[in-house]
Amino acid sequence: MxxxxxxxxxxxxAEEAVAILxxxxxxxxxxxxxxxxxxxxxxxxxxxxxxDLRRAGLGTIAAGEGTVMVGATATYADLIGSALVxxxxxxxxxxxxxxxxxxxxxxxxxxxxxxxxxxxQSDVPAVLVALGAVAHVAGADGxxxxxxxxxxxxxxxxxxxxxxxLTALELPVQIGTHGYVxxxxxxxxxxxxxxxxxAVDGVLTRLVLGGVAGTPVELEPEDATMAEIHDPWDDELxxxxxxxxxxxPLAARARRKAIGG
Amino acid sequence: MELRLNGEQRSADVxxxxxxxxxxxxxxxxxxxxxGCLTGDCGACTVRVDGAIVKSCLKLAVAxxxxxxxxxxxxxxxxxxxxxxxAFWDSHAxxxxxxxSGMLFAAGDLxxxxxxxxxxxxxEAISGNLxxxxxxxxxxxxxxxxxx
Numbered sequence: 561m562x563x564x565x566x567x568x569x570x571x572x573x574a575e576e577a578v579a580i581l582x583x584x585x586x587x588x589x590x591x592x593x594x595x596x597x598x599x600x601x602x603x604x605x606x607x608x609x610x611x612d613l614r615r616a617g618l619g620t621i622a623a624g625e626g627t628v629m630v631g632a633t634a635t636y637a638d639l640i641g642s643a644l645v646x647x648x649x650x651x652x653x654x655x656x657x658x659x660x661x662x663x664x665x666x667x668x669x670x671x672x673x674x675x676x677x678x679x680x681q682s683d684v685p686a687v688l689v690a691l692g693a694v695a696h697v698a699g700a701d702g703x704x705x706x707x708x709x710x711x712x713x714x715x716x717x718x719x720x721x722x723x724x725x726l727t728a729l730e731l732p733v734q735i736g737t738h739g740y741v742x743x744x745x746x747x748x749x750x751x752x753x754x755x756x757x758x759a760v761d762g763v764l765t766r767l768v769l770g771g772v773a774g775t776p777v778e779l780e781p782e783d784a785t786m787a788e789i790h791d792p793w794d795d796e797l798x799x800x801x802x803x804x805x806x807x808x809p810l811a812a813r814a815r816r817k818a819i820g821g
Numbered sequence: 822m823e824l825r826l827n828g829e830q831r832s833a834d835v836x837x838x839x840x841x842x843x844x845x846x847x848x849x850x851x852x853x854x855x856x857g858c859l860t861g862d863c864g865a866c867t868v869r870v871d872g873a874i875v876k877s878c879l880k881l882a883v884a885x886x887x888x889x890x891x892x893x894x895x896x897x898x899x900x901x902x903x904x905x906x907x908a909f910w911d912s913h914a915x916x917x918x919x920x921x922s923g924m925l926f927a928a929g930d931l932x933x934x935x936x937x938x939x940x941x942x943x944x945e946a947i948s949g950n951l952x953x954x955x956x957x958x959x960x961x962x963x964x965x966x967x968x969x
Binding site: 561562563564565566568570590592593594597598601602610612614660661662663664665667668747748 | 836837838839840843859860861862864867873874875876878879880881883884926927930931934945946947948949950
């Protein structure tokens with residue numbers, strides 16, 4: 561049983577959700593619950609209101625003008641099953657297919673929830689940076705759109721203001737090839753580090769490391785064999801020195817997957 | 822709260838701080854789903870909610886208001902065993918039985934998604950369910966025997 565009392569709301573749309581978030585003292589947004597519910601249960605999170613997005617209609621995946629709009633509450637299973645994602649965002653599709661925890665987790669965990677959780681030990685943040693994703697945010701004063709790196713202000717931290725809600729990710733249709741590498745100890749463990757490379761016509765255009773620092777690290781494409789990591793991430797999965805040591809090799813592996821050789 | 826549990830309309834008093842797994846066990850009397858980790862890692866709490874498998878320790882009870890829920894108790898009629906349950910029995914695919922309920926749901930979900938799963942697909946399907954007793958091979962064998 562969760563140790564603290566909270567009000568529970570399940571708003572029918574983003575506008576209603578924003579109104580609740582704006583009025584509450586310490587609200588917590590709930591999507592799939594894979595991060596939030598254990599935090600409620602352990603007492604690490606003690607909100608006055610839990611705002612459940614299960615009926616807010618934010619889970620759709622739709623084609624835009626040269627883009628794909630992925631709703632914040634689209635699950636990994638939604639991404640895996642989407643022909644749009646498979647064809648136009650193959651890096652995202654590959655990432656979703658490698659999410660651990662079994663098919664129940666794939667059906668519960670959401671792309672927006674994972675981004676806002678902003679954990680280094682996570683696939684989503686670095687992949688969204690590699691894909692040039694833009695975050696669409698709704699707020700009481702209207703909405704805004706910002707590149708994902710601007711949203712990720714630190715480990716487990718985002719730049720969302722009071723009353724703001726992530727509603728969707730807008731991703732440019734992928735062109736060229738990609739390579740994705742995930743380093744982890746066991747088949748069902750979280751990633752220690754990830755590397756995502758995107759290339760066009762055999763030339764690397766983006767190279768992003770996840771898990772080596774508190775937020776995704778974007779490398780200069782030529783930096784595949786040498787990676788300077790400032791403030792490397794340290795946790796029970798691996799110490800900072802390990803992450804610094806694997807950063808370069810992982811980047812090189814992702815690069816090779818994207819452009820061969 | 823109200824929900825449909827194993828085909829039957831049910832209602833019970835539920836503390837709004839309860840997780841779905843706690844409500845199912847303590848309020849609705851369905852002890853099939855087990856509590857193993859409370860972090861969504863072990864899979865012992867896996868049940869079906871509105872047709873999809875769900876780790877019920879990650880769901881608030883109140884979020885399942887009006888849902889259609891299936892637990893271990895609903896896999897077969899009283900006194901009977903589903904094909905998967907029989908296969909787990911025949912293959913000695915459980916010892917302490919703690920992971921069993923969750924494994925059956927992961928397996929059932931696989932057989933719905935994939936017609937003739939490979940061993941790799943079987944292992945991937947149970948990758949969210951931990952077993953401390955069997956070493957997994959008898960579980961894979963049980964699922965394989967139903968799949969073929």
